[in-house]
Amino acid sequence: MIIGLWHTSFTVENLDKSIPFYRDLLGLTLVHEQAQNNEYTRKLVGYPDANLKVAMFSIDGLDVGPSGHVLELVEYVSPKGLEVPEGTVHTRSAHLAFRVTDIFQTVHRLTEHGVAFKSEIVAIQEGRNKGGYTVYFKDPDGITLELVQPPSKERV
Template identity: 55%
Template sequence: MRGVWHFSFTVADLDRSVAFYRDLLGFTLVHRQEQDNAYTRRLVGHPDAVLRVAQLAVPGQPRGVSTHDLELVEYVRPRGRPRDPARHLPGAAHLALTVDDARAEHARLAAAGVTFVSPPAEITAGVNTGGYACYFLDPDAITLELVQPRASVAGRVYAQNDHVRRPDDHR
């Protein structure tokens, strides 16, 4: 393994999901395309597959070989049924997003109608003690997480990535 190219979520409505990740969460839309070709059908294992795809990036993150971090895929054909999104089921996944202030982001997103599993909770055990975190859901009930690292961890991360604004930087 040499690195992570991207991660992907299958969504019911690509336009709705792009709006959520771009407009509410601040991702940048990098590229959109329809995939209606033999390669895609072989890749996904569906002989009649037609996909709509959007690639998004987290602003300010270093870019490697890939130009994006998140890929959203809508299967135009074959259409799928929603699955049980319960977090405790094997195969369930979530995406954790780092924020400067989990409580402020929670309030902003909740005011926009985003569904939360819980408000931000102080992390009181484990390697992330001193931070805050909470789970919330995207339009397809995919679990996402807001994580506010404890100050000492956030300071180290921001020092390593000096192009990213530090929580205490009020420029």
């Protein structure tokens, strides 16, 4: 029986480039970094020569449960993989959405730091989030992320 979420994970090309983006620009808290060059990890990921660098992030004020983090970034030191196509249209693609209080201010600040957005901010006009705002943007590896400002009366 599933009882909760542990974390979301993305594979990145260069962890040293990704950490400042998620920590300094997005404001996530870096809670732990570790090297994973061991038999347990090789068995888990299914690569006999796996050597990983990992960074774990939390969001201040969010109950992250016993794992202590909500986002994990993984760099494969070895083996080196192939890049998958960018974009959310491809099978097996994923994205992560962050809730914000002021999407306009957040987009302005990120734009000033060179973050690439896929569109202007979009007003949500249908469905359960009608009255809110959303926008997709990209991290340094081209991973799609989303900002969402829920409607003023959030549904519980």
